[in-house]
């Protein structure tokens with residue numbers, strides 16, 4: 245797309261016509277909120293600092309092989325996803341993960357062991373000792389924690405399932421999703437459904453059985469049972485389609501505009517200041533503003549926010565900006581490597597593998613990207629996506645390209661028997677990849693949200709609140725749009 249100005253932006257900016265809603269940030273969260281608002285009949289403008297919309301969702305092909313430098317897949321946990329794809333006209337391009345992608349591996353003792361997916365497989369797996377397996381029988385009788393407790397994921401799992409289960413199932417799983425450390429993540433904030441199972445049903449096993457009935461009634465699926473999906477040309481299909489859908493209906497998506505300040509207006513509404521790539525300053529006005537940026541960018545905008553009315557909001561603003569700054573992010577670098585199929589000894593019959601901390605490796609895990617979905621590579625080739633760093637080894641992602649390549653290749657050689665060097669490797673860097681929902685996260689989010697009482701029309705919608713997964717970002721985009729629609733309906737007509 246390049247440094248492009250799309251839709252009718254220019255003429256509107258010049259005539260000074262007021263947008264109803266300005267969304268700052270064109271990742272999936274902001275684009276979904278904008279698209280739904282547009283569908284509800286609102287005039288929407290999205291401002292994006294990068295030259296391209298889509299945020300971390302970037303897909304491409306090299307020598308016919310598909311690579312993803314952001315999410316490789318989403319989970320179909322809510323009917324909203326297909327509703328959105330139908331509305332965008334991209335349902336036909338949706339690709340569901342192959343059946344073999346249900347198989348996931350965990351490294352134990354330097355070998356890939358399939359994660360057991362049935363009670364029978366659990367009993368026979370070498371992943372856990374007999375003590376851990378039979379310890380599960382105690383789980384339904386372990387008391388629930390206090391609902392006010394802010395327990396770590398690690399403490400929660402140790403208490404209910406034991407240390408080995410933490411080390412060889414949950415710790416690598418947490419590294420795979422959050423690139424995070426279970427000792428630091430809050431179970432209530434990072435895995436609210438797990439926390440709710442204990443609170444509502446008194447235990448995980450009881451909750452899994454009774455909760456499944458409830459989800460069936462609500463047409464929702466648990467992340468365990470939901471299918472992984474992507475698109476024939478990768479995840480960027482979704483954000484590209486959102487941009488097309490918006491601009492086709494007179495919405496505006498303007499890339500290459502970094503928002504530098506927002507200010508409330510005396511008569512209500514907002515002024516949004518931005519800078520284009522060529523340093524030219526630009527100003528817009530809107531009734532409502534959505535900050536759909538990462539937490540640090542939202543903190544900068546809140547810290548400089550000016551409000552003309554004296555309603556005691558200054559302290560709330562400062563506190564909200566501070567709360568946003570306190571959200572840590574995990575750094576991750578990714579080595580995407582392309583191989584001749586014959587150079588890989590392993591059958592690659594699965595989603596990929598995760599490496600527990602106890603295994604002392606230099607990688608968090610690897611996705612068998614070309615095995616997960618059709619049309620990623622032909623039979624003669626394989627694409628592997630290897631994640632390095634996270635909260636476990638935050639110093640590694642900053643290594644130079646050669647060192648990252650070397651780390652990935654040597655671990656792949658020892659774990660899945662790759663031979664020689666790959667056809668090509670693409671390094672993708674995310675110094676602030678994933679927000680960490682650590683202790684006190686829910687309180688931090690409440691401190692940020694509290695500012696809205698003093699700043700009518702200001703909304704937040706990004707992966708630092710309400711879930712980091714693509715499906716959670718979609719759900720939150722819908723919810724934010726509905727909240728804004730209600731807000732605008734309550735405003736006096738201008």
Ligand SMILES: Cc1cc2nc3c(=O)[nH]c(=O)nc-3n(C[C@H](O)[C@H](O)[C@H](O)COP(=O)(O)OP(=O)(O)OC[C@H]3O[C@@H](n4cnc5c(N)ncnc54)[C@H](O)[C@@H]3O)c2cc1C
Pocket residue numbers: 268269270271272273274291292293294297298299300301313314315316317318319501502503504536537538541576578674677678705706707708712713714715717
């Ligand atoms: C490497 C990686 C792999 C992942 N894998 C998966 C996966 O397999 N499955 C899954 O479900 N989830 C995955 N996730 C998580 C998921 O992809 C993200 O949580 C989600 O895409 C974030 O979307 P977002 O819109 O909230 O934020 P972003 O995509 O970060 O978008 C925010 C946008 O705001 C813009 N911005 C910032 N400041 C300004 C400013 N001042 N003015 C204008 N614009 C601004 C940024 O340029 C950016 O485009 C992964 C994430 C990463 C990083």
